[in-house]
Amino acid sequence: MIEETLLAVMEDAGTESWLDQALKDVERLEKVSRSDLGRVLRLLEATGASIALVEVSEHDMSQAMAVITALSNARPWVTVVAVCRLADQETLLQCMRAGARDCVVVGGDPAELRDRLRRHQLVRPSFAGDELQSRSRNLVMIAGVHPRVDTGFLAQNLAVAMAAADKDRRVLAIDVDASDEGVFHLDSRNNFDLSQLLSSPDTLDQTLIETALEEFRPGLRLLSGGNSGDFLGDRGADLFIALTRLMGMFDRIILNVGSSGQSAWVRAIGVHVGELLVVAGQEVPQLRAIKEEISSWRPHLPSSTNLRLVLDGYEPSLPPALEEVGDSTGVPVAAALPMDWRHRLEAINLGLPMQESAPKSLYNKKLKALVAQLDSVDIEAPSRWSFFKRA
DSSP states (O other): OOOSOEEEEOOOHHHHHHHHHHTTTOSOEEEEOTTOHHHHHHHHHHHOOOEEEEEEOGGGHHHHHHHHHHHHHHOTTSEEEEEESOOOHHHHHHHHHHTOSEEEETTSOHHHHHHHHHHHHHOOOTTTTHHHHHHTSOEEEEEESSTTSOHHHHHHHHHHHHHHHOTTOOEEEEETTOOTTOSTTSSOOOSOBHHHHHTSGGGOOHHHHHHHSOEEETTEEEEEOOSOOOOSSTTHHHHHHHHHHHHHHOSEEEEEEESSSHHHHHHHHGGGOSEEEEEEOSOHHHHHHHHHHHHHHGGGSOTTOEEEEEEESOOTTSSSOHHHHHHHHSSOEEEEEOOOHHHHHHHHHHTOOHHHHOTTSHHHHHHHHHHHHHHGGGTSOOOTTGGGSOO
């Protein structure tokens, strides 16, 4: 008997019915649609399943291959088994190239299927523990709770400060909320964007990044979102492939998702997020919105994700006080950045990071403290109750 949970990514009712019969002695078989790849990865994490069965249909072969590639890249210790109606030599080769370690044919001998799955369960890669922790914690997502919050300004300065704090660190800052005029508020233009990258995620490697994205500052590269569109459908597989590979190329990825489509991004790639910086102003309506936003985001985030609040435009002489904000929102306040409007406006108009236009400003000092706080997470992993503690 197969005692361990198995995960099946299925679309066809006939294939699902055959699998139910063939694996009727399996203690737990979780089935999910490939359109929600984030849920697939969350289920792998929650159940501890080491095998994922992925349906491969000749009608949408490319999407099936993208799902196999995404799973094998994002969770390399999981054995991906392709489930095909017809297993000719070409289909088998495509599955293996995508990352599948085995291929079974619908309608085959159930006893043979169970035996093969049992053998796969006995073989587990030795790197399943530490590598997950190190590779899944280098993505910092920045999300706002109101359109008046300028998440792009925070993201650009955070990325510059992180790159400057360690000359050997490789940082990628992605602005999916970018306008047609440039990336963030910086004087930087690039014809290559995330939308183009997703058109062929299999070709993504270090050479492409170095060729397509010039360094904005030493150790820092910028990437615009472009016409990214909706990532909750089939294109989500391409996004997972690209992000997983980028996370292996850079020490830190700063992802600015803005204040309008942020919930869709959390749902689509929340499983990758190590740090989620929620940005809000000092206005009471914005602070009240934080709890509601986070409650809807929590199911899409790993238990190890650190949620922190960044107050932007904070005025200490006005209520509510920082301690009150932390208590009322239930999120630790990581930083209270001053408005510092004169220096902020100057930096935006010059297209420069605040570190260069106003290095001695209070904003810059507070930002350096935030970077030091985020860097300390790499030294000691947070406890399971870190969400309820103050930073």
